[in-house]
Amino acid sequence: MLPTPERLEKVRDEFFRIRWEGGHVSEYSFRTLRQECRCAGCRDEFTGRRILDPESVPADLKAGKATLVGNYAVAFQFSDGHGSGIYTFEALRALCPCCAPKA
Numbered sequence: 401m402l403p404t405p406e407r408l409e410k411v412r413d414e415f416f417r418i419r420w421e422g423g424h425v426s427e428y429s430f431r432t433l434r435q436e437c438r439c440a441g442c443r444d445e446f447t448g449r450r451i452l453d454p455e456s457v458p459a460d461l462k463a464g465k466a467t468l469v470g471n472y473a474v475a476f477q478f479s480d481g482h483g484s485g486i487y488t489f490e491a492l493r494a495l496c497p498c499c500a501p502k503a
């Protein structure tokens with residue numbers, strides 16, 4: 401079953417919070433989301449290799465806008481001008497910081 405958000409919420413300008421069906425809550429910093437951008441400019445479509453240097457993402461990055469794409473994804477317009485990344489709910493669920501395996 402695909403993860404389904406029950407509620408999407410911007411917390412000030414710094415965090416994006418998703419409450420998933422079933423009650424789990426994920427909180428992402430926009431900087432992390434920006435670093436994980438899957439668009440062709442940030443990540444190689446074929447190998448999945450990251451092209452974007454994560455350190456080049458400003459520490460104070462904010463998101464101006466989060467838009468639902470159909471009923472399967474969210475598109476973020478980031479304050480550094482980048483806005484071509486689409487994050488599927490599935491990808492977002494997998495990125496949940498509290499669930500991600502610790503490196």
Ligand SMILES: [Zn+2]
Binds near residue numbers: 482
């Ligand atoms: Zn990108």
Ligand SMILES: [Zn+2]
Binds near residue numbers: 424426496498499
């Ligand atoms: Zn989690």
